[in-house]
Amino acid sequence: MRLWIKDPLAVLGEGAERGIVVEGTRIVELVGRGAATATPVDATFEAGDHVLLPGLVNAHHHFYQTLARAHPAGMRLDLVPWLVALYPIWARTNARDLRLATRVALVELLLSGCTTAADHHNLFPPGLENAIDIEVEEARALGMRMTVTRGAMSFSTKDGGLPPENVVQDDEIVLADCERVARLYHNPAPGSMMRIAFAPCSPFAVHKPLMPALAELAARLDVRLHTHLCQVEDEERFCVAAHGLRPVDFLDSVGWLSARVWLAHAVHFNGEDIARLGAAGVGICHLAAADMWLAAGICPVHDFEAAGAPVGLGVDGASSNDSSNMMEAVRHSLLLQRLRYGPRVTPRDALRWATEGGAKCLGRDDIGIIAVGAEADLALFRLDAPRFSGAQDPIAALALCGAHRADRVMVKGEWRVIDGAVVGLDLAALLAEHAQAARKFA
Ligand SMILES: [Zn+2]
DSSP, X not given: OEEEEEOOSEESSTTOTTEEEEETTEEEEEOOTTOOOSSOOSXXXXXXXXXXXXXXXXXXOOGGGGGGTTOGGGTTOOHHHHHHHHHHHHTTOOHHHHHHHHHHHHHHHHHTTEEEEEEEXXXXXXXXXXXXXXXXHHHHHHTOEEEEEEEEOOOOGGGTOSSOGGGOOOHHHHHHHHHHHHHHHOOOSTTOSEEEEEEESOTTSSOTTHHHHHHHHHHHHTOEEEEEEOSSTHHHHHHHHHHSSOHHHHHHHTTOSSTTEEEEEOOSOOHHHHHHHHHXXXXXXXXXXXXXXXXXXXXXXXXXXXXXXXXXXXXXOTTTSSSOOHHHHHHHHHHHHHHHHGGGOOHHHHHHIIIIIHHXXXXXXXXXXXXXXXXXXXXXXXXXXXXXXXXXOHHHHHHHTTOOOOSEEEETTEEEEETTEETTOOHHHHHHHHHHHHGGGO
């Protein structure tokens, strides 16, 4: 079956002015200006009303937080007291809650044009030991491509940590479960729909020996490593107090200054730190909405890119960016980065971070681009809402006029969103069930 997505209004990709041909799970042909397809096609999708993008890649999230959006408990707090206020609320999550939270987050992402998501799950209260298995099942059911990161926290309030006692786990349990889920679910092959990564919540949330142990296990099983680092200025002080080392020296000391690693936030690093992280190929996930909401600062993304670090975008958990919308993340990052770097930051930069950049953070070159041989992960947006009327540059209009809902989304060659709705999903029933489950998080 060869499908020609024909004559899009605009396309984010070179040499595909007349569209692309999808066969099976991949893009097999780009149709350039004035050209026709090289070989006959079986079907055509007329895309004259659509802007065609590679599917967006969300490089950081916490799905469980969709049950605690716009929560009054965190409304007036900085990061650390915000975490202290919300951990006991998030700790109420049971297996059914996580299943619903995951399903809603994945649906939101798909509807926003996202085709690959990384979720950082770090909450393991009793009864939620199979959290990673639940996320894998839900992603498979919706046909979403994922990197599920197996998180970890070791220190609870009992040991001077932030989360309550019942959500942390011993290092041996963490290591054993990391190995279990990687062996069960991780597929490193090109075109893979499911990958696993290992992700301590932060370097101060776990015992130091767990960090090199996870790095060794990750190298052995060929999975990636992820953590939060330096969202707020205080973290450097925590790191020195906890480990006697500044954050980049700490990463180096535990085997994490490596191209296998991508970091969430990375707001507060100095020039020397950025050069070292870039030279090592550490990926950076910029989370503009959460950094604005928690008044954390502005990630220096151009400096990271100039230093050689891949830069991607994420939406972050729904307690600090309350909607899981990747196209809104494009707009947020564009506007925030203009505040730091001025007019040299363009909508195409933000779209590059949201596609190719995020793919690189996840260690992939088979998604995030429109190219022959790439996976057929696509997002198509219409520009017929009032907010786009009069727009001169259709690609820039997505970010500047505030696109937020894709009309069509394809993952691995299959339409998963048609006419702005997830195929085969009773959305009203899902939202009713999710809202009901969210009541106990009040
Ligand atoms: Zn996060």
